[in-house]
Amino acid sequence: MRAHDPRMDVSENGMQPALPGPGRVLLDQFGYQLRLLSRAPRAAFSAFLLPVLLLAAFHLSGSYSGSAGLALVGGLTAFGVIMTGYATHAGGVVAARERGVLKRLRGGPLPPWAYFSGSILATTTLCLLSATVTLLVARMLGTQVRLAEVPALFLVTLLGALSWAALGTAVTAFIPDVGSAGPLLSATYLPVVFVSGVFVPVAFEPGWLVTLASWLPAEPFIHALSAVLKTGGPGIPMPPAGDVLGSALWAVVGIYVALRHFRWEPRGGEHKGASGLAEKKAVAR
Amino acid sequence: MEAKAEAKAISVSGLTMSYGGHVALVGVGFEVGVGETVAILGPNGAGKTSTVEILEGFRRRSGGQVSVLGEDPGEAGRSWRARIGLVLQATSLDEQLTVREELSLYAGMYPNPKPVDEVLDLVGLAGEADRRIGTLSGGQQRRVDLGLGIVGSPELLFLDEPTTGFDPAARHAAWEAIERLCAGGMTVVLTTHYLEEAERLADRVVVVADGRVVADASPGEVGGLAGRGSLVRFPVPEGVGLPANLAADATLEDGWATLATDDLAPVLGELLDWSREREVDLNRLTVGRPTLEDAYLALTTGMNTGGSHEGA
Numbered sequence: 014m015r016a017h018d019p020r021m022d023v024s025e026n027g028m029q030p031a032l033p034g035p036g037r038v039l040l041d042q043f044g045y046q047l048r049l050l051s052r053a054p055r056a057a058f059s060a061f062l063l064p065v066l067l068l069a070a071f072h073l074s075g076s077y078s079g080s081a082g083l084a085l086v087g088g089l090t091a092f093g094v095i096m097t098g099y100a101t102h103a104g105g106v107v108a109a110r111e112r113g114v115l116k117r118l119r120g121g122p123l124p125p126w127a128y129f130s131g132s133i134l135a136t137t138t139l140c141l142l143s144a145t146v147t148l149l150v151a152r153m154l155g156t157q158v159r160l161a162e163v164p165a166l167f168l169v170t171l172l173g174a175l176s177w178a179a180l181g182t183a184v185t186a187f188i189p190d191v192g193s194a195g196p197l198l199s200a201t202y203l204p205v206v207f208v209s210g211v212f213v214p215v216a217f218e219p220g221w222l223v224t225l226a227s228w229l230p231a232e233p234f235i236h237a238l239s240a241v242l243k244t245g246g247p248g249i250p251m252p253p254a255g256d257v258l259g260s261a262l263w264a265v266v267g268i269y270v271a272l273r274h275f276r277w278e279p280r281g282g283e284h285k286g287a288s289g290l291a292e293k294k295a296v297a298r
Numbered sequence: 299m300e301a302k303a304e305a306k307a308i309s310v311s312g313l314t315m316s317y318g319g320h321v322a323l324v325g326v327g328f329e330v331g332v333g334e335t336v337a338i339l340g341p342n343g344a345g346k347t348s349t350v351e352i353l354e355g356f357r358r359r360s361g362g363q364v365s366v367l368g369e370d371p372g373e374a375g376r377s378w379r380a381r382i383g384l385v386l387q388a389t390s391l392d393e394q395l396t397v398r399e400e401l402s403l404y405a406g407m408y409p410n411p412k413p414v415d416e417v418l419d420l421v422g423l424a425g426e427a428d429r430r431i432g433t434l435s436g437g438q439q440r441r442v443d444l445g446l447g448i449v450g451s452p453e454l455l456f457l458d459e460p461t462t463g464f465d466p467a468a469r470h471a472a473w474e475a476i477e478r479l480c481a482g483g484m485t486v487v488l489t490t491h492y493l494e495e496a497e498r499l500a501d502r503v504v505v506v507a508d509g510r511v512v513a514d515a516s517p518g519e520v521g522g523l524a525g526r527g528s529l530v531r532f533p534v535p536e537g538v539g540l541p542a543n544l545a546a547d548a549t550l551e552d553g554w555a556t557l558a559t560d561d562l563a564p565v566l567g568e569l570l571d572w573s574r575e576r577e578v579d580l581n582r583l584t585v586g587r588p589t590l591e592d593a594y595l596a597l598t599t600g601m602n603t604g605g606s607h608e609g610a
Contacts, residue, residue: 033408116356117446120354122377
C-alpha cells in the first residue's frame with residue numbers, strides 16, 4: 014500500500030496549483046542563459062577580447078583615423094556583435110542540443126517560446142555589452158563617440174544582435190553535431206562579414222560584390238553603425254531607415270526558419286534514441 | 299494492489315510504430331496502475347525506447363491507443379508535461395551550472411515543485427549542491443538527472459536506464475533513492491538492462507522483443523515463465539559421463555551440468571546413485587527457482603538483439 018499520492022497535492026480550494034506565468038518563465042530562462050554565457054570562455058573571447066584586440070592592433074598600426082577610422086570602429090563593433098550573436102550563440106545551442114539538454118527542456122512544461130526568447134534576449138544583452146565595451150575602448154583610443162549618438166547606436170546594435178541571434182538559432186537545424194559546428198558557422202559568417210565592410214569599406218570592392226553584400230545580413234548592420242558614428246555635428250542622429258529595415262527583415266527570416274526547422278533532440282552521438290536510429294536506418298534504405 | 303488495479307496511469311493497446319519500411323512496434327499493449335513500478339525489458343532494438351518515447355510524448359505513434367495520465371501524449375500540453383518526470387537514457391545537464399542552480403531552474407518551471415534541499419537529500423547530493431555539474435563524477439551527474447526528474451513532484455516518472463554506468467555502490471544508492479520515491483506513491487516506468495534492478499524495484503515486468511510484448515507479469519511470475527519449476531546445477535568431473543537417465547535433459551558447459559525439472563525427487567535420486575557409483579563430489583550441487591534472467595533469456599533468445607546501439 015502506497016502511503017501518499019502526489020496527485021492529492023492540491024491547493025486549499027481544491028484546484029491544482031497553476032503553472033508559472035509567462036513573465037516568470039521568460040525571466041528564469043533569460044537569467045539561466047545569461048548565466049551560461051557568463052561562464053563560457055568563448056563568449057568572453059568573441060564579445061570582448063577579440064574586438065578590443067583588433068581595435069588596439071589597428072590603432073597601433075596607424076590605419077585608424079578620420080572617417081575611415083570611424084567606419085573601422087563601426088565594423089569592429091559589428092564584428093564582435095555578429096561573432097557573439099551568431100557563432101557563439103549557435104555553438105551553445107548545438108552543444109546543449111547534443112548533450113540532451115534541449116530534449117529534457119522540451120520534455121518538461123517549459124513553453125518553447127520561452128526558451129527561444131530567453132536565449133535570444135540573453136545573447137542580445139551580451140551583444141549590447143560587447144558593443145558598449147568596444148565603443149568605450151575606441152573612445153579611449155581617441156575616436157569621437159558622442160553621447161547624442163548613443164540612442165541610435167543602441168537601436169542599431171539591438172536590431173543587429175536580434176537578427177544575428179535569430180539567424181544563429183535557425184542555422185543550428187542544419188548543423189549535425191558539435192564537431193562540425195565551428196567550421197560550419199565560420200564558413201557561413203566570416204565570408205559574409207568580410208565582404209560587408211568590417212575591415213575594408215565596401216567602396217573598394219567590385220560592383221557585383223557590393224550588390225551581393227547589400228542583400229546579406231551583415232552589410233545593413235555594419236553600414237548603419239558606421240553611418241551613425243560618422244554623422245558628426247549637433248543633434249541626435251538617426252540610423253539609415255533602409256539599414257534598419259534590412260536588419261529587421263533578417264531577424265524575421267531567422268525567427269521564421271528557426272520556428273520551422275529547429276531541432277530539440279540530438280542528431281548524433283550518445284544521446285541518439287532508438288527511434289532516431291531506426292529513422293536514420295529507414296532513410297538510408 | 300486492488301487500488302492499483304482500479305486506477306490506470308498508463309494504458310496502451312495495439313500500439314504500432316513504423317519508420318519508413320522499418321516496423322519497430324507491432325500491436326504493443328499493457329497497462330500501468332497508479333503507484334505501480336513497471337520495468338520494461340528487452341534486447342537492444344526490441345522497441346523499448348520507441349515505446350517509452352511515445353509515452354513521454356517525444357514520438358508520434360503510427361497506430362493504436364495510448365493514454366498517459368488520462369491524455370494522449372502526442373496531443374498533451376504543458377499541464378500534462380508538468381505531471382510527468384523524465385530521466386533520459388544519457389546524462390543531459392548544463393555542466394557550467396552548480397547542482398543547486400540546475401535544480402532551482404527546473405523547479406521554477408513546475409506548479410508544485412519539491413524544495414530543492416529535499417531533492418538534494420533524496421538523491422544524496424546535499425554535500426555537492428554548490429559544485430559545478432561538470433566537476434562531478436558520472437554517477438553523481440546521473441543522480442542530478444534523477445533529481446531533475448523528480449523536482450517537479452511528478453505523478454509519473456520515466457526512468458530510462460537510470461543506473462547504466464554506475465559502480466555497484468552507486469547503483470544501490472540510486473535504487474534506495476528510487477525506492478523512497480516509490481514509497482511516496484509515485485508511478486514509475488523503468489527501462490533497464492539490469493535484471494537485478496528490475497527484480498528489486500519493479501512490481502511488474504513487461505518484456506518486449508521484436509516489437510511485441512512477450513511477457514507481462516510480476517518478476518516472480520515471469521521467472522516461472524522460464525518453464526520447469528526447479529533448476530539443478532551440479533559439477534561433472536572430466537572424463538565422467540552424465541547420468542544416463544538425465545543426459546537427454548541436461549546441458550553441460552565448463553564442467554557444470556544444468557537441468558530443469560518439475561519433479562525434483564527422482565532427479566535427485568538419480569544424481570545420488572550416479573555420485574556414489576562414479577565417486578563424484580556433489581557438495582557444490584545447487585537447486586533453485588528459475589530467475590528473471592533465466593526467463594528473460596528464454597523469452598528473448600533468437601529474437602532481435604539489434605546489434606546496434608538502439609538504446610534500451
